[in-house]
Amino acid sequence: MTLPNFDNQLSQRVGLRKPLEDLLSNYFLIDPTVKFVANHRSRRYNDGNFSDDERPIGSVYAYKDSQHLGFVRVSKEDYRNFGNTDIYRVGSDTIHKVRGRNRNERTTKDAHKAIKYMLEGFKPKLISAFQEKILGSVSNKINGMLSAARHRASSLIPMKVNVDIELYLLAQYEGLASALPDSVKEIFATSKENLQKFRDLRIAESIGKEYKEGGAVVVVFSDGSMWYANKSEVSGITKIATTYDLPKNYQEKLMLLKLCEHSQPVEHVGVKFSDEVENDSNALLYYLVGGETVTTC
Numbered sequence: 001m002t003l004p005n006f007d008n009q010l011s012q013r014v015g016l017r018k019p020l021e022d023l024l025s026n027y028f029l030i031d032p033t034v035k036f037v038a039n040h041r042s043r044r045y046n047d048g049n050f051s052d053d054e055r056p057i058g059s060v061y062a063y064k065d066s067q068h069l070g071f072v073r074v075s076k077e078d079y080r081n082f083g084n085t086d087i088y089r090v091g092s093d094t095i096h097k098v099r100g101r102n103r104n105e106r107t108t109k110d111a112h113k114a115i116k117y118m119l120e121g122f123k124p125k126l127i128s129a130f131q132e133k134i135l136g137s138v139s140n141k142i143n144g145m146l147s148a149a150r151h152r153a154s155s156l157i158p159m160k161v162n163v164d165i166e167l168y169l170l171a172q173y174e175g176l177a178s179a180l181p182d183s184v185k186e187i188f189a190t191s192k193e194n195l196q197k198f199r200d201l202r203i204a205e206s207i208g209k210e211y212k213e214g215g216a217v218v219v220v221f222s223d224g225s226m227w228y229a230n231k232s233e234v235s236g237i238t239k240i241a242t243t244y245d246l247p248k249n250y251q252e253k254l255m256l257l258k259l260c261e262h263s264q265p266v267e268h269v270g271v272k273f274s275d276e277v278e279n280d281s282n283a284l285l286y287y288l289v290g291g292e293t294v295t296t297c
Helices: 018-030 042-045 111-121 127-154 163-171 192-213 248-258
Strands: 035-038 060-062 066-078 084-091 105-108 216-220 224-230 237-239 270-277 278-287
Touching: 018 060, 018 066, 018 084, 018 111, 035 278, 060 237, 066 111, 084 111, 105 111, 127 192, 127 216, 127 224, 127 278, 192 270, 216 248, 248 270
Parallel strands: none
Antiparallel strands: 035 060, 060 066, 066 084, 084 105, 216 224, 216 278, 224 237, 270 278
8 A cells, every 4th residue: 555645765565564554544534744754763673573674664753844743653562461462652742741751652552542642742843943943953063063173173272372373373274474473383383284173173163153143044854845044033944945045145155065074164154064853864954154155265
C-alpha cells in the first residue's frame, strides 16, 4: 500500500509494520496535511525475524511546514499484563502528563486512542516559539564558533595581551604596511599559522558582534523548505518559496555562503552552519550580516 505524504528514505522493499501502516492510513483520512518520515534508527526495537536491512519500520516522525510535531512508534511488547500485544506510543512537546517517566509521551494498546493522541498532540508551534528555537540554534552555533576560535588562539596569546596585536592584525588584513611590534614579534616571526589563527579569531569576533546588533537568519531544511527571520524586525519568522523572496543584499550573502565551508565566518557576510533543527539532522543555518554586501577579496 502506498501512503500519501510519507517519506520512507530507504529502498521500497523496506516497509512499515502493518499496525503502523493501518494507523497512518486512518490518520490521513482525518488530517492529510501532516507529513510522516520514517525513523530508521528505531527499527532495531521492532519484532520479527528480519535482517537489519529488511526489518519493517515501526516508528515515524511527524512534520507540518518543516516543524517537527512529534513521533509515533508501534512495537509488540508485554504491556500492563495484557500479554504480548501491539503498543502505540505517541510523543510530542505539547503532551504533558502529570505522572510517568516519559511525560511527553502517551501510550495505549488501542489504535483509536492513538489517533486521538496524535490529533491532540500534533500541533505546530506558535511562530514566536518556532523563531525562538531557530534563533537559539544559531546563537549556540555562533558561541561555539567563537569558543573554538578563542581556544585555537589562546595558546599563542601572551599573559599580558598588548593592544599592538589587534592593530598589527588589522593592518595586515587590510594590506597596509606595518612594522611587527616588538611585543608580539616572537609570536609571529616564525609562524604564518599563528598569524592565521589570530586572523580567524578577529573575524569570528566580528561576526559575533554583528549577530548581537542585527542581521538575518535563514534555515534550509532537507526537504528544500526555507524560513527567514530578520533580527531587526518584529514581523517574525516567515516561510519563503525561493531565495529570490529575500531582500537583495541577503540574496547575495546567502549565495556567497553556499560556497563556503561550514562554520567558516566571512567578514561582512556571515556564516553557515550544519545542525539538527526540528529533528532534521541535515538542516542548514545561515546567519547573514545586515547592510550592503561588502567583500575584501
